[in-house]
Amino acid sequence: MEFKHxxxxxxxxxxxxxxRAEGIYxxxxxxxxxxxxxxxxxxxxxxxxxxxxxxxxxxxxxxxLKDVGCNVELIKTxxxxxxxALDSAGITALDGVLYDLGVSSYQLDxxxxxxxxxNDGPLDMRMxxxxxxxxxxxxxxxxxxxxxxxxxxYGEDNWAARIAQFIVNARKTNHIVTTGQLTxxxxxxxxxxxxxxGPHPAKRTFQALRIAVNRELEILEHSFSAAxxxxxxxxxxxxxxxxxxxxxIAKQFFVRLAKGCVCPPRMPICVxxxxxxxxxxxxxxxxxxxxxxxxxxxxxxxxxxxxx
Numbered sequence: 188m189e190f191k192h193x194x195x196x197x198x199x200x201x202x203x204x205x206x207r208a209e210g211i212y213x214x215x216x217x218x219x220x221x222x223x224x225x226x227x228x229x230x231x232x233x234x235x236x237x238x239x240x241x242x243x244x245x246x247x248x249x250x251x252l253k254d255v256g257c258n259v260e261l262i263k264t265x266x267x268x269x270x271x272a273l274d275s276a277g278i279t280a281l282d283g284v285l286y287d288l289g290v291s292s293y294q295l296d297x298x299x300x301x302x303x304x305x306n307d308g309p310l311d312m313r314m315x316x317x318x319x320x321x322x323x324x325x326x327x328x329x330x331x332x333x334x335x336x337x338x339x340x341y342g343e344d345n346w347a348a349r350i351a352q353f354i355v356n357a358r359k360t361n362h363i364v365t366t367g368q369l370t371x372x373x374x375x376x377x378x379x380x381x382x383x384x385g386p387h388p389a390k391r392t393f394q395a396l397r398i399a400v401n402r403e404l405e406i407l408e409h410s411f412s413a414a415x416x417x418x419x420x421x422x423x424x425x426x427x428x429x430x431x432x433x434x435x436i437a438k439q440f441f442v443r444l445a446k447g448c449v450c451p452p453r454m455p456i457c458v459x460x461x462x463x464x465x466x467x468x469x470x471x472x473x474x475x476x477x478x479x480x481x482x483x484x485x486x487x488x489x490x491x492x493x494x495x
Contacts, residue, residue, distance in 0.1 A: 193219075193221070193292060193480070193481045193483070193484075194218075194219065194221030194222050194225075194287070195287065195427055195473065195477075195481065195483075195484040195487045196427055196471060196473060196477070196484070196487055196489045197221060197222060197225060199471050199489055200222060200285060200287075200425045200427060200489055200491075201222070201225045201226065201229070203423060203425045203468070203469060203471075203489065203491040204226065204283040204285060204423050204425055205283070205423050206226060206229040206230065206233075206282075206283065207233065207282055208229065208230055208231040208232065208233055209230075209231065209232045209233045210230070210233045210234075210282030210283065211233060211234045211236070211278060211280070211281050211282050212226050212230070212233065212234070212235055212236070212281065212282055212283045212284070212285070213236045213237070213238070213269075213273070213278075213281050213283070213284045213285070213414070213417075214226060214235065214236070214237040214238070214285050214287075215237075215238050215266035215269065215284060215285065215286045215410065215414070216238070216239065216266065216285075216286055216287045216288065217237040217238060217239035217244050217245065217248050217261065218239065218241075218244055218287060218291045218293075219244065219247065219248075219251075219291060219292070219293065220237070220244075220247065220248035220251045220252060222285055222287055223235060223237045223248060223251075223252060224251055224252060224255070226283075226285070227252060227255040227256075227257050227259060228255065230255075230256070230257035230258075231256060231257060232257070232258075233257050233258070233282075234257060234258040234259070234260070234278075235252075235255075235257055235258070235259050235260070236259075236260045236261075236262065236273070236276060236278060237259075237260070237261050237262070238262050238263075238264050238265070238266050238269075238272060239261075239263065239264075240263060240264060240265045240314050240315035241291075241294070241314055241315065241316070242263065242316070243293065244291065244293070245261055245263055248261055249261060260276055262275075262276065265315065265406065266286070266406070266410045267402075267406040267409060267410055269410050269413040269414060269417075270413045270417075273417065278417075279417070280417055280418070280419050280422075281414070281417045281418050281419065281422055282418075282419055282421075282422045282423075283418075283422055283423045283424070283425070284414040284417070284418065284422075284423075284424045284425070285424075285425045285426075285427075286410075286411075286414075286424075286425070286426045286427065287427045288403070288407075288426070288427060288428050288429060288433050289427075289428075289429035289430075289433075290302055290314070290397060292483065294314070298366075299311075300312070300313075301321075301322060301323075301366050302393070302397060303366065303393070304366055304369075304370045304373075304387060304389035304390065304393050305387075306366065307365055307366055307367035308365065308366050308367075309323070309364065309365060309366075310322045310323040310326065310363060310364055310365055310366055310368075310369060311323065312393075312396055312397045312400045312401070313400055313401065314401050315401075318400075318401075320400050321400060322369075322396040322397070322400055323363065323364055325337070325396060325399060325400065326354050326358065326363050326369060326396070327358050327362055327363055331351050331352060331354075331355040332351075334350075334351040334354055334355070335347050335348050335350075335351035335352075337395050337396065337398075337399045338350055338351060338391065338392050338395045338396075339395075340395070341394065341395035341396075341398040341399060341404070341432065342391035342392050342393075342394050342395030343391060343431070343432070344391035344392060344395070346376060346377050346381070349376045349377070350372075350373055350376045350377070350392055352376070353372050353373070353375060353376035354369070354372055354376075357372045366393075369389070369392075369393075370389045373388055373389045373392050374388050374389070394430065398432070403433065404432055404433060404436065407433060407436045407437070407440075408436060408440055411424070411426070411436075411437070411440050412440075415444065415464060415465065415494060418494040419494065420494055420495065421493060421494060422493070422494045423468075423491060423492070423493050423494075424465075424491070424492050424493075424494070425489060425490070425491045426489070426490045426491075427487055427488070427489050428487070428488050428490070429486050429487055429488075430486060434488055434490075437490050438490060441465060441467050441490055441492050442467070444463065444464045444465040444492070445463050445465045445466060445467050445492065446463060447461045447462045447463035447464065448461055448462075449461055462495075463495055464494065464495055465492040465493065465494060465495060466492060466493045466495055467490075467491070467492050468491045468492060468493050469489070469490070469491040470488065470489070470490055470491070471488070471489040471491075472487065472488050472489075473485065473487055
């Protein structure tokens, strides 16, 4: 399947990066290379570095970016390894960093990747297909309480306990190996009345399992911190989020670095000496026109900040 992905908030994020033709920019989530191509088109003597842990994304990007005029370096890694990857590439400072979090349309639309409850496929959900942990491992081997915790915390699903119970009961009879099997179990767990309104009953559980498989939330703040450390004064960081959990982490990170001081509110004066390192410059959601073209953008939010 061809790697296709419609980049969300493309113009807004590129404008937010305030690209300089000779600058050095990092796309931490290459995906379909839409943002990367737009960055590269604005560079002359500058450099684009891009990370992705999905070999299919990297292969497609090599083709899409082969004729750009700037320097390009594509690196197979998770953005958790930002410092190590940049050190290996000989990059010490950046003019801009972009994160487009979440799962790509290619991954969702490829049944063999196991990300979607809309297509039957193996229960995988790995963004890096060389990783050991899969959704199949979680649903078939994790204790019921741990499955419940994952669904409740990462899926924010009120039916987490019941879904976990049904999963554990189902696996006693048959090993759960496909997305179709899991979707049927989730539908059985949620009462019909609760399934009439709102999103697909499996949406939250699939999101939760994907987050758990790829450790999506636990690596965010570490990577954001490393990125800001690498930014030059005046450099920009843009983060596109797709659900409340990752957006909350991005928002709180920006607020904390924009505040600087960590003294308790009762202190009459600052004694910690910490100064703000970021200035928040924007918070944007997709407009009506973009949503008409790409309905998957409806939950997206772009947060932007500048290094002081």
